[in-house]
Amino acid sequence: MIRQLRRYADRYRHAHGPYGHLFLPYEGEDVVALDCETTGLDSRHAELVSIAAVPVRAGRVCASESMDVHFKPPESLSSDSITIHRLRPVDLDEGEEIADTLEALLAFIGNRPVVGWCIDFDVAMINRYLRPLLGFDLPNATIELSLLYQKKMRYWQPEMEPDLRFEAMAKALQVPMMARHSARGDAVTAGLMYLQLQRATQDH
Amino acid sequence: MIEQELNHYPFTLLGEDARHRLNQGMDLAYFEKGDIILDAASASDYVYVVHKGSVAELDVTAPDGRSQVGIYAAGDLFGAISVINGKSRYRFRCEEQTLCHLIPAKLFLTLCNEEDEFGRYFRQTLAEKSQRLAERREGGVTLAGFMLARVEQCMREPMIMSASASLRDAVATLKRHGVDSVLVEIDAKFAIVTKTDLLTGLVMGGHSPDDPLSSVAERNLVTALPGDYLFTALTMMTRHKVARVVVMAHGHPVGVVELTDVLSFFSSRSYVVGLEIEKAEDLDALRLASERLPDLVQALMAQGVKMRFAMDLLAALNGRIMAKAFEMVIPAEQHSACLIVMGSEGRGEQILKTDQDNGLILGDHQDWPHCHKDAGQFTETLLTLGYPPCPGKVMVSNPEWVGTQSQWRERIHDWAGDAGGEGMIRITTLVDAHCVAGSSHLLDEIRQTLFDRCSDDEVFLRHFARPVLQFATPLNLFGSLKKPQHGIDIKKGALFPLVHGVRAMALQCRIEETSTLARLEKLVAAGAMEASFAEDLGEAMELFSELRLNHQLENLHGDAMNIPSNHIVVQTLSSLERDLLRDALHLVSDFKQRLSRRFHLEY
Known part of the structure; x- marks a missing residue:
């Protein structure tokens, strides 16, 4: 509710600004699979490590057009998170400035819907940087993979409680795990899962 | 990623x-x-x-x-x-x-x-690709096998002579035992005399044949222990610039390793097996030699020897075994009869032992009262040598495959008249006949009869070539995809159409060669096929045989009488092999289309 109001407010303020096109409703067929790697699992304190966005178009995961950026190592990159995604501070030395990157990301995604697993977390992460910078939240429509999956599974196997973990979903949908815990790999996997779920729609 | x-x-x-x-x-x-x-x-x-x-x-x-x-x-x-x-x-x-x-x-x-x-x-073309496959396969297995071999696996019995023996004795010993060197015991120590030493001593050193051996013996021996690696021995030979190493155990020579032995060990001992066959004086010795053939095949394949050379070598060895057995079993006065082998043996494409397909052609005036009994015994002998019986009874123990020349001529006319039935299968078998023992001109004359009867008979040829299409409903080629473990039948799906197609063309062009590769060459020479296509077919043929062989070797389990299946599970091949197999199958399907045009099989 509050988010909805905020979006209206954002749109009202920015519709005629340089980012106006982001607020237009999208009419194409693409979606963009999005994934962030962060230093933690709390969107209020964690910091961005890398972002990957992979377009999904006409039944294809266009990994070749993907955008994959790493950021400078934040102070809070702790050894805990290193064990999660195996990024060491060294790997991030050549990371880019967050401000530039976010602009590039916005230009890349445009007004296409974004899809992901726990996409709210990714969007919240981006918003935490985006709002102070440009004064609005990521306005794109979001598609939550686990919700989509839950809906399908309820339809296919009503008596089973679906397992919504990322790996479990990928397995159930017969999607091979690309490189887990790299933003690009996860985004590609998410894109593939999205395709599988789409197909199921057409079949049933 | x-x-x-x-x-x-x-x-x-x-x-x-x-x-x-x-x-x-x-x-x-x-x-x-x-x-x-x-x-x-x-x-x-x-x-x-x-x-x-x-x-x-x-x-x-x-x-x-x-x-x-x-x-x-x-x-x-x-x-x-x-x-x-x-x-x-x-x-x-x-x-x-x-x-x-x-x-x-x-x-x-x-x-x-x-x-x-x-x-x-x-x-690349197919030929180049298989070259690459061979290159890749080389190295691995052989080198490892070679590196791990021990000296004792490859040494000869030493010839020890006393110091007082003369040069003349030494030469006689060398000659008698077919060796290159003798050891000489001089004051409880050992020295070596090689052919070169003798030669130099006699010609250049002015020694007479009656001088004692000690005068030319080389006392500094290069020695090794029986447990040493063969490769170490080779290194020593290189370092000391000698061609033999004496193997000593507890101060006593137990063997000699010669450079040629090391090299022939490396080249898979083919020459040794050949020697054993020639030396065999009774059936037991022959059986021992024949049991070593599968090992030899394995070693050859591991070294990346090209399939056609391996096939030639094996055909020659198998032929020699048969001929030896023939000489041992059949009474000497009947050796003028012609023993023929047919099927894959006849084409010289048999790698592992397949079932025996053989027959006998007798001269018209040959008198052989116990022919049937002797022939039966010959078949039994081959059984003990590890050649399984032919399920179709194409064996000399079956009187249908034994006969005088005029009986054979009659048979050919009978069989050829029976287009489509049993006769066609027999003609097919007979076209591949190849003489392994006895007088081969008997077979040549029969072959002429066969050509005269069949080569210009369009209707016959059409029936003859038809199985090429019959066998290969290509959708079954890979078996049902839902159960890929069933694999493809490489013999029916790939080898048979190729071999039979070439056979049909050879029959039409009156080509006497029986091996598929030789037939392809002759077909090119006769203008019936372009050279490049024939070469590719040859490569495809080798590839199929190789895949089949590898598969059979895997399933051999040491049981010589068990004929392994021809099903190859495509998924277990490496992707390069699959790639080659695909290219080769394309060729076969091309070839089948050509055949169906040539022999009017469309109708």
């Missing part, structure tokens, strides 16, 4: 940079069962690499509409030819849900141009 995908051939030909670029440049797509990923005669924007699932390759121009020419499974690449040539030759249909990596055509072509090796791979 998908690094693991590119760790196999041909991507390993790419440099680090190029592989990274490829990684970044690939898209992914799902295809559903029944989707046509790439249609015949259409251009492709992508080269596809299968990540999961399977894709069938269909020939839409084939007579029965959509015969299958190939199957692509995880790790395989297709569409490359379409990108290079501009349009696809076949239709690619998805057999089960498949995830493909898509390499954009532009990126692919750039890589082909920049990376020589990679580009060449895709422009």
Whole structure:
């Protein structure tokens, strides 16, 4: 509710600004699979490590057009998170400035819907940087993979409680795990899962 | 991100940079069962690499509409030819849900141009590809086997003579035992005398044949222990510039390792087996020699010896074994009869022992009262030598396959008249007949009769060639895709149409050679086939035989009487082998079409 109001407010303020096109409703067929790697699992304190966005178009995961950026190592990159995604501070030395990157990301995604697993977390992460910078939240429509999956599974196997973990979903949908815990790999996997779920729609 | 995908051939030909670029440049797509990923005669924007699932390759121009020419499974690449040539030759249909990596055509072509090796791979012909396969296979097995061999596996009995023996004695001993060197015991120490030493001593050193051996013996021995690695012995020979090493155990010589032995050990002991066969004086010795053939085959294959040479060698050895057995079993006065072998033995394409297909041709005036009994005994003998009986009873113990020349002529006319029935099968068998013992001119005359009867008879030839199409309903070629473990029948699906097609053409052109490769050469010489096509067919033939052989070797389990199956599970092959197999099957399907035009099999 509050988010909805905020979006209206954002749109009202920015519709005629340089980012106006982001607020237009999208009419194409693409979606963009999005994934962030962060230093933690709390969107209020964690910091961005890398972002990957992979377009999904006409039944294809266009990994070749993907955008994959790493950021400078934040102070809070702790050894805990290193064990999660195996990024060491060294790997991030050549990371880019967050401000530039976010602009590039916005230009890349445009007004296409974004899809992901726990996409709210990714969007919240981006918003935490985006709002102070440009004064609005990521306005794109979001598609939550686990919700989509839950809906399908309820339809296919009503008596089973679906397992919504990322790996479990990928397995159930017969999607091979690309490189887990790299933003690009996860985004590609998410894109593939999205395709599988789409197909199921057409079949049933 | 998908690094693991590119760790196999041909991507390993790419440099680090190029592989990274490829990684970044690939898209992914799902295809559903029944989707046509790439249609015949259409251009492709992508080269596809299968990540999961399977894709069938269909020939839409084939007579029965959509015969299958190939199957692509995880790790395989297709569409490359379409990108290079501009349009696809076949239709690619998805057999089960498949995830493909898509390499954009532009990126692919750039890589082909920049990376020589990679580009060449895709422009190569079949022959070049199998060359590469052989190259790759070389090294591995053999070298390891060679490195681990011990000196004792490869040494000869030493010839020890006393110091007082004369040079003349030494020469006689060398000659009698067929060796190159003798050891001489001088004051409880040992020295060596080689042929070279003797020669130099007699000619250059002015020694007389009656001088004692000690005058020419070399007292500084290069020695090794029986447990040493053979490779160490070879190193010693190189270091000391000698050609033999004496093997000592507890201060006493137990053997001599000669350079030629080491080398022939390395070259899989083929020469040794040949010698054993020649030396065999009774059936037991012959059986021992014959039991060593499978090992020999394995060693040859491991060394990457080309299939056609291996086949030649094996055919020669098998022929010698048969001939020896023939001489031992059949009474000497009947040796003028001609023993023929047929089927794969006749074509010289038998690698492991297959069932015995043989027959006897007698001269018209030959008097052989106990012919049937002797022939039966010969068949029994071959059984003990490890040649299983022929299920179709094509054996000399069966009177139908024994006869005088005029009986054979009659038979040929009978059989040829019975087009389509049993007779046709017998003619087919007989066309491959090859003489292994006795007087071969008897067979030559029978063959002429066969040609006179059959070569110009269009109707006969049509019936003769028909099985080429019959056997190969190519959709069954790979078995049902739902159960890939059943594999493909390489004999029926690939080898048979090729061999029989060539056989039919050879019969038509009156070619006397019986091996498929030799027939192909003659067909080229007779102008019945272009040279390049014949060469490719030959390569395909070798490939099939090789796959079949590898498969059979795996399933041998040391049981010589057990004839292994011909089913090859495509999924267990390496992707390069699958690639070769596909190319070869394309050739066979081409060849079948040519045959069906040549012998009017369309109707």
